[in-house]
Amino acid sequence: MRRVDGMTQLLFYLLLCNSVAALADDSTPSPTPPAADPTDPDESAAGETPTGGFWGLNDRLAEYAVEVALGATNIYQSNVRGGLDTHGRTGRFSGSYDLEIAADLEKLLGLGRLGLFVHAEGGWPDAEGIDGSMVGSFFGVNADAGGNRTLDVVEVVFEWQVLDGALILLAGKMDFAGVFDTSEYANDETSQFLNGALINNPTIPLPDYCLGVILTANLTEAWSVSAGVGDAEADGRTTGFSTAFHGPDYSFYVVETGIRTGCNSACSALAGSYRLGLWYDPQPKAHSDSETASRDDVGFYVSLDQTLVKENDDPEDSQGLGTFARYGWANETRNDLSSFWSIGMQYQGLLDNRDDDVLGLGFALCTFSDEASVTFCDDHESVTELYYNMEVASWMTLSPSVQYVTSPGGGGTATSALIVGARAQILF
Numbered sequence: 100m101r102r103v104d105g106m107t108q109l110l111f112y113l114l115l116c117n118s119v120a121a122l123a124d125d126s127t128p129s130p131t132p133p134a135a136d137p138t139d140p141d142e143s144a145a146g147e148t149p150t151g152g153f154w155g156l157n158d159r160l161a162e163y164a165v166e167v168a169l170g171a172t173n174i175y176q177s178n179v180r181g182g183l184d185t186h187g188r189t190g191r192f193s194g195s196y197d198l199e200i201a202a203d204l205e206k207l208l209g210l211g212r213l214g215l216f217v218h219a220e221g222g223w224p225d226a227e228g229i230d231g232s233m234v235g236s237f238f239g240v241n242a243d244a245g246g247n248r249t250l251d252v253v254e255v256v257f258e259w260q261v262l263d264g265a266l267i268l269l270a271g272k273m274d275f276a277g278v279f280d281t282s283e284y285a286n287d288e289t290s291q292f293l294n295g296a297l298i299n300n301p302t303i304p305l306p307d308y309c310l311g312v313i314l315t316a317n318l319t320e321a322w323s324v325s326a327g328v329g330d331a332e333a334d335g336r337t338t339g340f341s342t343a344f345h346g347p348d349y350s351f352y353v354v355e356t357g358i359r360t361g362c363n364s365a366c367s368a369l370a371g372s373y374r375l376g377l378w379y380d381p382q383p384k385a386h387s388d389s390e391t392a393s394r395d396d397v398g399f400y401v402s403l404d405q406t407l408v409k410e411n412d413d414p415e416d417s418q419g420l421g422t423f424a425r426y427g428w429a430n431e432t433r434n435d436l437s438s439f440w441s442i443g444m445q446y447q448g449l450l451d452n453r454d455d456d457v458l459g460l461g462f463a464l465c466t467f468s469d470e471a472s473v474t475f476c477d478d479h480e481s482v483t484e485l486y487y488n489m490e491v492a493s494w495m496t497l498s499p500s501v502q503y504v505t506s507p508g509g510g511g512t513a514t515s516a517l518i519v520g521a522r523a524q525i526l527f
Contacts, residue, residue, distance in 0.1 A: 148494040150527050164206035169527040171196040172243055172289045175520055176500075178233040182507055182516030187233050190226035193244045195289075212261065218254035218274075223247050235513035236504050237435075237465065237480050239295035242288035243522075253308040253335045269313040272339055275305045275329055278313050279355050279376055283404040284423045284445040285461060289524055291445075293500050294484050296463035300400050302427030302439045304380050306351050308335030310343045326354045331382050353378040371405035384433040387474035398429040410448060418448035423461075431468035435475070439465045457488040467509045476511035480504065498522040 152158060153167065160167060173194045178185050197220045204213040228244035230236050256271040269278070276286075276299050285297045292298060299305065311329025318324060330343040331351040355376035361368035377399050383392035402425045409419040424442045431437035443461030448454040462483050467475035486500040500520050507513040 147492070148527055149525070153527070164203035166199075166201045168199045169196070170289070170524060171527070172522060172524045174241060174243060174293070174522045176229050176241055176293075176518055177520065178229055178516050178518050180517040181514040182234040182504070182518075183513045184233045187229075189232045190224070190229040190241075190244065193222070193224060193226075193228055193241060195220060195222035195243050195245060197289075198250075212259060214258040216254060216256045216258065217252065219250050219252045220245075221248050221250040229518070234504060234516050234518060235508040235510070236294075236482070236516070237508050238301065238463065238482055238504070240482075240502055240504065240518050241293055241520075242295040242298045243293065248336065251336045265317050267315040267317070269315075270311075272308060272310050273313070273329075274308055275311065275313070275327060275351075275353070278315070278325055278327065279303075279305065279353050280374070280400055280402050280425070281372075282402055282423045282425070283372065284421050284459065285404075285425075285441070285443060289522075290488055290496065290498070291457075291459060292443075292461055292484050292486060293520070293522065294461075294463070294482050294502055296439070296465065296482055297441060297443065297461040297484055300402070300425050300427040300439055300441075301465060302398055302429040302434070302436050303353075303376075303378055303400055304331070304351065304396070305353075306331055306333040308339075309333030309351070310339040311351075321359045322356070323359075324354070324356045326352075328352050331380055349380075349382045351378070351380050369406040369409065372403065374402045376400045376402075386431065386433065386435050386468045386471040388471040389432070393433055396430055396433045398427065398434075400427040401425065416454075418454055420444065420446045425463075431470055435468055435471055436465050437468050439463070453489070455490045459486050459488070460484070475509035477506040477509040480506050480509050494526045496524050498524075 157167060171194065175192055177191055197218065200217040202215045204210040204215055222245045225247040226232065227246045228239065228241035230239055230241070234240055254271070254273055256269055256273045259268045260266070261268070280300050280303055285292055286299070288298050295301065306329045309329035310333065311327055313325060313327035315323055315325040329351050330339055331349040332342040333339055334342065353376060355374055357372055357374040360371045360373070378397065380396040381394055382396070383394050384396050385392040404421060404423040407420045407422055410416070411418065422444045425440060427439045429436055441461060441463035443459065445457055445459045447457045449458050450456060462481065464479055464481040466479055467477070482502055482504045484500065484502045486498050488496055488498040491497050498521065500522065502518040503515065504518065505515045507516055
């Protein structure tokens, strides 16, 4: 099936949202939103962007329960010691941009408890970061680098809530990493860690923006269970129909249960989330040294995050210290990784008068399959990353970052590498 051009997809969904908004309009003028109070930082910040909310377009769309957001991320990285090469320039500069559209279809069309989310992204350059030419990391030192892409519609998700949110159904083209193996402090390459091992667990073969269905049951206020099935062969740059409904039709299955906790402290409840997941992938697989593929790959993972210290009792203020940890296991006869673990911390508002700045420190280690000893001379690859995400303006952040990677790629050809870089993110 021929790939549908990303710009064509995006125009279609923009026209769809515009048509839906027009249908919802009637002869009665919509009320004008109240003007933002410049003395209220929460309200005044909303308009403090380079475009002023797309020159007022966001305010108009808000009348129809539609929200639009556009962000751009620019990254510079250089390998200053070790790795494969310290002089190359390929992939040092990279960037991405994301366009997101959300619509409340209950307010817009009266469709009870139904929402729509559309996400399109693009990026540059052709090289996917500095790994291939300079570092050679298995993890990937730049999880935001996706290669050259003009604009691809990677998510079109409908959300339906039942029984006052006790059941939530997601259906469409979606990012499974947004629901499974999440973390409060290590889950976003545009604002938190850059290394791939500190974004998601690499032992989990999460599909790439796949067609799928996810059902979440909030059994109690603190306990939930989520189950999902998605196209295991998905390519995020296509519509997904060619792989989901043609050929062998392999599907990826995952179930996760999680508990949200809180304990009393001097300031307020210290929130925590603890997750346990199981996954199944029927695709034939083999580790790098094997020519014989085996079906029915399975594995499990654990992910947790916990607030340790809060600076005040405001539930909307996240200043303070938090920690996170992950563990994952996969069958080494079918995968190059047999196990993985990571641990780290985040402190928001460490410096006086810098309440929104974030300091993060993380460590991750993977164990390569013993059965792939030819490809992987070393048993492990590990990474330590330190970043500081500072707010330059209400619409811009700047994040210096340092990574130290031991045994990059596990192949013995690359020595331990030191990578320095900086990331800038702008919200329009």
